[in-house]
Amino acid sequence: MQAIVLDAFGGAENFRHAELPLPQLRAGDVLVKIKAAAFNPVDHQIRKGLAESSRLHSMILGRDLSGVIAAVHEDVAGLHPGDEVFGYVADLASNGTYAEYVSVPAELLAVKPASLTHAQAAAVPVAGITASLALDKILADASRSVFVAGGAGGVGTFAIDLLGHLGVRDVVTTAGSAKSRAYLIERCGLRDDQIIDYRREDFVEQAMRRNGGPFDIALDLVGGNMLAACCALLGIDGSLASVADPPSRDGFEILFQKNASFHAIGANAYSLLGDRAVWRTYAEILERLAHLFDSGALAPPRITVLGVLSTSVVQQAHGLLESNSVQGKLVMICG
Numbered sequence: 001m002q003a004i005v006l007d008a009f010g011g012a013e014n015f016r017h018a019e020l021p022l023p024q025l026r027a028g029d030v031l032v033k034i035k036a037a038a039f040n041p042v043d044h045q046i047r048k049g050l051a052e053s054s055r056l057h058s059m060i061l062g063r064d065l066s067g068v069i070a071a072v073h074e075d076v077a078g079l080h081p082g083d084e085v086f087g088y089v090a091d092l093a094s095n096g097t098y099a100e101y102v103s104v105p106a107e108l109l110a111v112k113p114a115s116l117t118h119a120q121a122a123a124v125p126v127a128g129i130t131a132s133l134a135l136d137k138i139l140a141d142a143s144r145s146v147f148v149a150g151g152a153g154g155v156g157t158f159a160i161d162l163l164g165h166l167g168v169r170d171v172v173t174t175a176g177s178a179k180s181r182a183y184l185i186e187r188c189g190l191r192d193d194q195i196i197d198y199r200r201e202d203f204v205e206q207a208m209r210r211n212g213g214p215f216d217i218a219l220d221l222v223g224g225n226m227l228a229a230c231c232a233l234l235g236i237d238g239s240l241a242s243v244a245d246p247p248s249r250d251g252f253e254i255l256f257q258k259n260a261s262f263h264a265i266g267a268n269a270y271s272l273l274g275d276r277a278v279w280r281t282y283a284e285i286l287e288r289l290a291h292l293f294d295s296g297a298l299a300p301p302r303i304t305v306l307g308v309l310s311t312s313v314v315q316q317a318h319g320l321l322e323s324n325s326v327q328g329k330l331v332m333i334c335g
Contacts, residue, residue, distance in 0.1 A: 003099035004314045006059045009049030012315040023094035023103040028276065030079050030106050031071040032087075034334040035118035037097035038064035038303075039317040040126045040154065047318060052268060055091045062097030063089050065104075066112055066121035067335070076106045084112040086290075088125035088282055090271035098314055100335050107279035110286035113293040116300055123154065123301040123329035128289045129282060130243055130267045131158035135166070137263040138217045138239040142167030145211050147233050149173070149198075150221035151188065152180040154301075154329040155243060159219055160188045161298050172210050174198040174226070183327040187302050204229050220244055227251065234260045241265050302328035309334045 005018045025031045043061050045051035066086040072079055079085070087109035089096065094103035112121045134155075140146060146163060150156045151173030163171055175181040175195050184190045193210060196203045207229075208214065214235030220227045223244030230240055231251040238260040240247075247255060247262060255262055270281045292298040307313040309332055317330045 001100040002309055003060050003095070004309065004311055006047060006061055009047065009053065012044075012047065012318040014047070015311050015314050015318075017311050020099075022101050025071050025073055026094065026103050027073055027075055028105055028107075029073050029094075029103045030069050030076055030085075030109065031101060031103050032065060032067040032085060032109070033070045033101055034065050034067040034097055034099060036066050036122035037062050037309075037332050037334050038122045038126070038154075039314075039321060039330040039332070040064065041321055042126070044318045044321050052091065057091065058093075058095035060095040060097075060099050062099070064122050064125045065089065065097040065102065065334075066116075066118040066124075070101065072106075079106055079109065084118075085109040086112045086121040086125060086286065088129055088267060088286075090268050090282075092271050092279065097334070098309070098332075100309065105276065105279055106283075107276050108282045110283045110290055113290040115294045115296075119303055119305055119331045119333065120300045122331055123303045124158075124289060124293075125282075125286060126267055127154035127158045127301075127329060129285050130155045130265060131162055132285050132289070133267065133269075134159065134219055134241040134243065134263070134265045135162055137265065138219070138241045140166055140168060140217060142169070144168065144216035145170035145172075146217040146219065147172050147207060147211070147215040147230065148219045148221070149226040149230055151175070151190075151195075152183050152327045153221060154326075155221050157188060157302065157328055159221070160184075160190070164189070165292065165297050170211060172196060172207050172215075174203070174222075177325075180327055183302070187299075187328070198226065198229075204232055207233055214238065217241075231255055231260075234258055236260070239263065303331045304328065305331050305333060307332065 046053045069083045218230035220242035231254045241263040
């Protein structure tokens, strides 16, 4: 099979094209012919040797896929060759998704939404699972106001879409460019007055004014100074979820004074256990999302297809992610 391999941790120049044998079909797995793969910020963090790189067992990166089942191990029920599936492979597959094939535990896959193309479906798993976990943890509902730090990215788009599905109308988010602001208005259906320019020194005060006071919920998708702003924006008994960082000592002190709760959100959490029943959580979330897409409750994800499986496309994607200039999701066609 064709694959893009990382020779060593560091810069994107360390990626190279390789011709490799097909992955061996393992017990409990299905072999998937990958049609499309998406890129995520965690990819470039792993490439640099940060974040979850310590658990890496294949130097083929990538965690999102949509494709067609090529073979099924004899102990797998409910999935068959020819089925179209999508999934998040975590660190549990034979390799990452910058490749033509991967052997994946069946518990990580769900039937692809019929209403989505493979390129669109590949953009769903990591971002959709992360947003779903976050909103479940913070108990988002129509009665609560929500501040989303970083709404124009992949997870942010899903969070805003899911908040809309839940009936949440009091949403304020951030943008740092005219392009991101336009995306949030055109794709996510937000009003201009729901979008705060985080480059302004008074953006915290602006967000408070737009909401008429502190927020019930804050969702941090950025980290750093934005996480500190989320702590400041929360009201009494508020809930903060972050996919990026834990609060600083000062941030936790602010949360403590407000009787507010903090929730760390990591899509990989269930993969850390060797319990296949727990892994099934991924498929269950994807099944719920597939239903929402096919029922029309969620709009298809906004994607940018960068090209076909190649070293240059992978390097381009990593460059765009590192420059923080992505709206929606970046996708690569694999077969």
